[in-house]
Amino acid sequence: MTQYLIKRCLSTIPVMLLTTVIVFGLMRLLPGDPILLLVEGAQTEISDETIARLRTMHGLDEPIYVQYTIWLKNMLSGDLGWSFQTNQRVWDIIRGRILPTVQIGLLGWIMAIILGIPLGLLAATSPGSWRDWLSTAGSLIGAAMPYFLIGGLLIYVVALRLRWLPASGFVSPFDNPVESLKASIMPAITLGIGLAAIVMRQTRSSFLEVLQQGYIRTARAKGLSRHKVIISHAFKNAILPVVTILGIELGALFSGAVITETIFAVPGIGRLLVDSILARDYPTIQAVVLFITLAVVVANLLVDIAYSVLDPRIRQSVSYG
Amino acid sequence: MKRLFRNRFAIVGLLLVTMEVFLAVFASVITPYEPNVMDYKALLQNPNTEHLLGTDELGRDILTRMMYGARLSLTVGTTAVLIAVCLGVPFGLISGYVGGVFDEIMMRVVDSIMALPALVLALTISAVLGSGLVNATIAIAVVTAPTYTRLVRGQVLAIKQNDYVVAAQSIGAPTWRVLVRHLLPNTLSPVIVQASLGIGFAIILESSMSFIGLGAMPPTPSWGNMVQIGFQFLEIAPWCVLAPATAIFLAVLGFNMLGDGLRDALDPQSGT
Numbered sequence: 291m292t293q294y295l296i297k298r299c300l301s302t303i304p305v306m307l308l309t310t311v312i313v314f315g316l317m318r319l320l321p322g323d324p325i326l327l328l329v330e331g332a333q334t335e336i337s338d339e340t341i342a343r344l345r346t347m348h349g350l351d352e353p354i355y356v357q358y359t360i361w362l363k364n365m366l367s368g369d370l371g372w373s374f375q376t377n378q379r380v381w382d383i384i385r386g387r388i389l390p391t392v393q394i395g396l397l398g399w400i401m402a403i404i405l406g407i408p409l410g411l412l413a414a415t416s417p418g419s420w421r422d423w424l425s426t427a428g429s430l431i432g433a434a435m436p437y438f439l440i441g442g443l444l445i446y447v448v449a450l451r452l453r454w455l456p457a458s459g460f461v462s463p464f465d466n467p468v469e470s471l472k473a474s475i476m477p478a479i480t481l482g483i484g485l486a487a488i489v490m491r492q493t494r495s496s497f498l499e500v501l502q503q504g505y506i507r508t509a510r511a512k513g514l515s516r517h518k519v520i521i522s523h524a525f526k527n528a529i530l531p532v533v534t535i536l537g538i539e540l541g542a543l544f545s546g547a548v549i550t551e552t553i554f555a556v557p558g559i560g561r562l563l564v565d566s567i568l569a570r571d572y573p574t575i576q577a578v579v580l581f582i583t584l585a586v587v588v589a590n591l592l593v594d595i596a597y598s599v600l601d602p603r604i605r606q607s608v609s610y611g
Numbered sequence: 612m613k614r615l616f617r618n619r620f621a622i623v624g625l626l627l628v629t630m631e632v633f634l635a636v637f638a639s640v641i642t643p644y645e646p647n648v649m650d651y652k653a654l655l656q657n658p659n660t661e662h663l664l665g666t667d668e669l670g671r672d673i674l675t676r677m678m679y680g681a682r683l684s685l686t687v688g689t690t691a692v693l694i695a696v697c698l699g700v701p702f703g704l705i706s707g708y709v710g711g712v713f714d715e716i717m718m719r720v721v722d723s724i725m726a727l728p729a730l731v732l733a734l735t736i737s738a739v740l741g742s743g744l745v746n747a748t749i750a751i752a753v754v755t756a757p758t759y760t761r762l763v764r765g766q767v768l769a770i771k772q773n774d775y776v777v778a779a780q781s782i783g784a785p786t787w788r789v790l791v792r793h794l795l796p797n798t799l800s801p802v803i804v805q806a807s808l809g810i811g812f813a814i815i816l817e818s819s820m821s822f823i824g825l826g827a828m829p830p831t832p833s834w835g836n837m838v839q840i841g842f843q844f845l846e847i848a849p850w851c852v853l854a855p856a857t858a859i860f861l862a863v864l865g866f867n868m869l870g871d872g873l874r875d876a877l878d879p880q881s882g883t
Contacts, residue, residue: 292703319739430620430871434864436815438822438838439856446849545730549819553842563731564823567738579735583727 298594302587305311310365311584314358316326317576365580371573375566380577382592390460390557394474395543398481399536407532410493415520417498425494431453437546440463441480441553448476458555477554485539485548492535503527530601537593539588621872627865635685638678646671646832655848665850668840673850675823676832677858683833684824684862689800692806700761701804704790706760707767711724718764721757729754733816737825744833747826751816755809766798766824800877811866818859832842834859 353361364371370380413425442539449457456473463470500506501524509519548560555561559578566574616622634641650670654772658665664673725734733750740746770776771794779789820826821835829836834855841851 304719305722305726308719308727312723312727313735316735316739426620430864430868434811434860434867436818436856436859436863438818438852439860442838442842442845442849442852442856446845446853450846541726541728545728545819548730548734549822552823563734567734568824570738575735575738579727579731582731586728587726 295595295598298591299600302591304489306584306587310362310580311358313483313576313579313583318354318357365577366569370577372422373566373571373574375569375571375574380574383574384559384577384581385560387562388555389462391544391547391551391560392606393460393463393470394477394556394558395547396500397474397478398485398546401478401482401541402485402489403536405482406489407529409486409491410532411493411497413490413518414497415516417540422494429487429491429494432483433491435483437480437484437553440483441476441550444476444479445553460556460558477550477556480550480553481543484546485536488535488539489532492532493528496531497524500528501523501530526600530597533593533597533600537590537597540589540593544582544586560580615811618872618875620671620868621875623863624868624870627861628869631681631862631865634678634683635682638675638682639804642672642675642678644672644675646676647830648848655844655851657848658850664786664854665848666846667837667851668844669671673837673854676837677834677855679832680834680837680855680858681862683744683812683819683827683831684859685810687817688810688866689746690752691748691755691813691817692809694748694807695756696802696806698752699756700763700795700798702756703760703763704767704794707764708771708786708790708794714764717760721760724754724757725761729812730816730819733820734823734825737820742825742828744827744831747820748816750820752815752826755813756810759802762801763798764859767794768795769796804874804877807866807870807873811863811870814859814862814866 299576342351350357366382370384372378373380373383375382409425409428413422416422445457448454455476459473461469461473497520501520506519506524509523510516514522544560547558548563550556551558551561552564559582562574563578565571566578643699648671650666653666655664655668656662656666656670662672662674664677667673667676702717706714727735733747733754736750736753740749776789778795779793784792793871817826818833818835818838821833822839824836824839826835827833829840837855838852838859841848843856846849
């Protein structure tokens with residue numbers, strides 16, 4: 291198991307390194323001189339000498355590979371640079387935005403699991419029935435619904451007409467847990483519905499395949515109840531592809547957070563990315579993109595670890611080499 | 612084709628896609644209104660007999676703008692997918708066939724691009740290229756091309772040891788001929804399925820980018836920027852948001868259903 295974990299962790303390093311090259315490269319292609327953007331809005335006129343000195347200070351007169359090395363070294367030591375827009379340390383800005391994104395993302399993910407797995411199981415245990423047909427239709431509809439439609443409907447009906455929940459904003463759970471939950475429900479539903487549809491579909495497909503296996507027929511022939519067969523025999527095998535899908539869709543959750551946070555005015559990482567792109571705040575853009583990528587890679591790693599815990603064949607195949 | 616038409620969901624998908632194409636192509640004939648002509652006497656009107664889906668904040672007919680928006684979405688969606696296929700398929704073919712170090716490097720690059728969430732990467736590329744439809748199309752194509760690379764590479768790995776490929780190699784067929792005449796045609800089925808699903812995905816990406824302000828710019832009628840502006844009037848004129856958002860939903864649903872139907876028809880063993 292330890293061997294598998296080490297191997298898995300090491301395999302993320304080349305992917306992350308290449309991603310840093312892509313992000314660095316993209317940022318260097320951005321139009322405009324970063325130093326001129328930095329001094330934009332200065333109250334006194336900045337001389338050419340000062341601009342040249344600033345360029346040297348930021349390493350921008352070095353060859354591109356040296357700039358990359360300096361930038362990577364700074365990133366690894368936690369120095370993500372300074373925001374052109376607010377003049378704050380980028381890490382301080384990102385740190386303040388993590389909680390809202392994690393909160394609505396986690397709630398949406400949990401909602402997708404709670405909704406998707408039981409509905410998928412229900413469809414798989416009655417194939418060809420109206421429940422199965424409804425589940426298939428529901429998963430197609432849920433997967434196709436854009437965040438704008440779900441968010442727009444929720445805001446209009448629940449917030450503006452019924453006045454049950456606030457239309458926008460975020461409250462920290464440490465300040466007021468109840469208000470925090472009320473403010474997070476609609477963004478979480480908006481994020482979770484699409485994922486629930488995908489989870490439902492994968493669960494149905496996995497269970498259909500597993501329930502046709504010989505050992506399931508044997509278990510039923512032995513006289514075990516349908517309920518016991520599903521929970522004790524089928525579940526652990528059928529859930530593995532669902533775990534994989536949950537991991538794969540983590541990236542999509544971040545993409546969804548960009549739109550959802552904009553719709554519901556949640557001050558999270560997604561909204562920070564949008565604001566910094568529109569403001570051409572290059573240090574913040576590259577730090578946020580890297581942060582999101584690292585978060586997705588780490589989350590996928592955790593999912594893979596969970597996968598190896600659920601499936602002993604994964605651990606054993608590593609042990610046997 | 613018979614298998615496709617036996618699938619009810621695929622038929623619904625085909626109908627939705629056909630309807631969208633029809634409305635997009637014949638928009639100027641079907642509607643009496645122009646998409647950008649403002650009517651200050653008809654601001655934020657409810658749906659009525661004159662304006663079936665109401666009007667927006669500048670008095671423009673929403674149904675007309677939705678039809679012209681369909682034209683834009685279909686154009687961007689299909690163009691982005693075509694570019695993605697032209698970029699991704701050759702790399703996948705070569706990577707799967709050649710193997711070795713080239714394949715390893717290619718797959719690490721593909722993994723790195725796919726590690727970045729699609730919309731995040733598309734927005735970042737758009738920030739580099741600038742806003743506008745052409746740049747949004749390029750950004751979407753670049754983001755989705757690795758999917759085709761991986762797909763085709765997987766197919767090539769599965770079939771490159773087949774007898775007909777080995778036979779072609781043994782009689783001295785040049786590499787390009789083996790790739791184009793023998794391998795490429797046998798990888799097309801999953802590419803066609805993925806392309807259909809990819810158009811729906813491209814429509815979602817384009818409308819998301821327009822929503823944020825990096826895709827089509829006003830007054831160009833894009834579903835995404837109609838939704839963005841409409842949110843300001845959600846309480847008094849919900850149709851400004853719900854109508855274009857529903858159009859996006861129906862378009863994506865249609866392509867997804869069609870893609871699933873094509874998958875079942877072209878590869879029944881995949882089973883959805």
